[in-house]
Amino acid sequence: MGIMTRRRASIRITMPLAGLVMFWIISAPLAAQDFDPGRALYQNHCQQCHEQWVHTRERRRVSTLGGLREQVASWSVHAGLQWTSEEIELVTRYVNRRYYQLTE
Template identity: 40%
Template sequence: MALQGGAAQAQSRGELLYNTNCIACHSTQMHWRSRRLATDWNSLEEQVRRWQQAASLGWRDEDIVEVARYLNERYYGFTPTITSGLLKATGLSPFAAGPRPAAPTDRP
């Protein structure tokens, strides 16, 4: 089977986590609605943390940053704050560094 549009682009870790765990309940309208709760980078991180806790996903801080980064690049366009608690704790950049391999599914 031929790929359309050239080589397939690998999903980022954040996109993979979002598509696996969130997309069933969160359509794209969730991110475009006027009453959205994410209004800046910090509130976007907080909403990702809130919903992963509600779904008992057990994500690490790095996972939360990756999903927030994916959503920010895809929908929001907020200016990430380097002083964000999670960014400081994880040492991750708020800007994508390219696709990362998915974590093993057998981790606790």
Template identity: 40%
Template structure:
């Protein structure tokens, strides 16, 4: 039992010594310098370079076709293997026919533009 007390007293003594030594180190150590660096000023982004506008290249015939015809037709109609149109005059007659179905009907210029667009885009028929 005496041995246990002696061990305990020695333990307390060395703990106290180490604690006081640590407190001296803490007290004598210089406080860390905390420097708060200011962030660089925020500069607004420079204005983006003005891009040159790309001209819209859709033809008048394409616009008319997309506004009036696409609601009923899909492009598959024009590329199917058993299509009815085999000449440019037949293509124009079909465009003219469906123009009469539409209200208001298209002008001669509108029919020509749509025929030209369809031929250029899908049919690729030779002009005779």
């Protein structure tokens, strides 16, 4: 096998591999942007009991963003989650975006 043949074989292997690496480098930040920690907290700790109807019912308990924040904080205590204020805020923002669309 001559030098040129080995180089061509090397290029045939290297180019697709380089393409895959570039795709991974470009797509990794996009996947990270899709992750919502508020959504993850809600899905892991709240969604078992709080199905969509709780948030969309006609006579729901929350009518302000502050009230929603208070409800999230209250339920985090009742559930024994010991969430930080940041986690409460993340869940509040997620639930507000998803169901309530309340403004300050």
